Amino acid sequence: MRLQFILSEIGLGLRRNLSMTISVILVTFVSLTFVGSAALLQMQIGKMKDDWYDKVEVSVFLCPRNSPVPSCAGGEVSADQLASIKALFSSPELKPVVQSVYFETKDEAFAAFQKRLGDQWWAKSTTVDDMQTSFRVKLSNPAEYQLVSDVLNNRPGVESIEDQRKILDPLFRVLNQATILSVGLAAIMLLAAALLITTTIRLSALSRKRETGIMRLVGASNVFIQLPFMLEGAIAATIGAALAVGGLLAGVKYLIADRLANQIQFINYVGSAEVWMIAPFLVAIAIIVATVASLVTLSRYTRV
Numbered sequence: 001m002r003l004q005f006i007l008s009e010i011g012l013g014l015r016r017n018l019s020m021t022i023s024v025i026l027v028t029f030v031s032l033t034f035v036g037s038a039a040l041l042q043m044q045i046g047k048m049k050d051d052w053y054d055k056v057e058v059s060v061f062l063c064p065r066n067s068p069v070p071s072c073a074g075g076e077v078s079a080d081q082l083a084s085i086k087a088l089f090s091s092p093e094l095k096p097v098v099q100s101v102y103f104e105t106k107d108e109a110f111a112a113f114q115k116r117l118g119d120q121w122w123a124k125s126t127t128v129d130d131m132q133t134s135f136r137v138k139l140s141n142p143a144e145y146q147l148v149s150d151v152l153n154n155r156p157g158v159e160s161i162e163d164q165r166k167i168l169d170p171l172f173r174v175l176n177q178a179t180i181l182s183v184g185l186a187a188i189m190l191l192a193a194a195l196l197i198t199t200t201i202r203l204s205a206l207s208r209k210r211e212t213g214i215m216r217l218v219g220a221s222n223v224f225i226q227l228p229f230m231l232e233g234a235i236a237a238t239i240g241a242a243l244a245v246g247g248l249l250a251g252v253k254y255l256i257a258d259r260l261a262n263q264i265q266f267i268n269y270v271g272s273a274e275v276w277m278i279a280p281f282l283v284a285i286a287i288i289v290a291t292v293a294s295l296v297t298l299s300r301y302t303r304v
Helices: 002-016 018-053 079-088 106-117 142-152 165-207 209-217 222-263 272-301
Strands: 058-062 098-104 134-139 158-163
Touching: 018 165, 018 222, 018 272, 058 079, 058 142, 079 142, 098 106, 134 142, 142 158, 158 165, 165 222, 165 272, 222 272
Parallel strands: none
Antiparallel strands: 058 134, 058 158, 098 134
16 A cells, blocks of 8 residues: 555656656756766777787887997897897896897888888988898886886997887877766756755655644654655656666667678677676666755755
8 A cells, every 4th residue: 555655756757847857858868878988988988908919019129220329339239149139038027027028120111111111202321231130029018118228228239119008008098088078067967966856755745744744743764755756766767867878878889889890800899798897887877866966955955
C-alpha cells in the first residue's frame, strides 16, 4: 500500500512539472555527455601512450665532420669511440633498461633520407658523407630516457641524444587540455542540472503542500513524505544519464569506429567496452547530484 502511494505521488509530481522534468533530463544528458567524453578522452590518451611510448626510441647521434659540439672537437667519431659507446649499452648501468640497440650507418641513413625526402629540390645535393651514424635504442621502460642521457651525454664521439617522446608530448598536452575543457563544461552543466532539480522539487513540494500537511497530521515520517520528491529528481537524472550513455555509444560507433578508424588506422581507439565501463559512474553521478539537490530543497520545504 505504501509503495503504491509513493509510486502514485511520483507519477503525479512528474506530470505536474513535466516541462521542468524534461529540462532536468536534457541538462543532465548534456552534462554527463561532457563527463563521459572527458573520461573517454583520458582513456584514449592512455591507450595511445601505451601503444606509442612502447614504440618510441632514443636516438644517439654520433659526431659528424665539422660539428661545433665540444664532445666532437676531435672531428668525426672514430672507431675507438664508436666501440666505447657501443660497450656502454652492455654496461651494468644501462643493460637493465636497454631492450635492443640498432646501429645505423651513413649508407643506411642516406637511404632512409632519400626515401623520405629525396624528391625535395634541396635534398638532391645531399651525399652519403653528409649523413650521421647513430644508434637507435629501444628501452624496456621509455621513462628511463634520462638515465641513458646522463650516461651518454658529453661522451667523446656523441653529438646529441634525442627522445622521440618529445614529438608526442605536445599532442598529449593538447588532448589533456581538451579533457580539462570538457570537465569544466561538465561541471557547469552539472551545477545547472542541480539547480533545475532544486527548482523542480521546490515547485512540486509547494504544489502538494496541502497533501504533505495532511500526511504530517496522520503521523507520516519525514522519510515517507520526502521519498516521492527525492525519487522524482533521481528518476529524471537517471533518464538523463541513460541518454548520455546512449549518446556516447552512438558517438563511439558512428564517429570513431565507422569513420575515424577507417581513415586513421594506426591508432588503437576506445570503443563501446570503455563506454560501458564508465556508464555506472555516470548513473551514480546523476543519482548523487539529484539526491543532494533534493535533500537541500526538502530540508526547507517539507520540514516537520
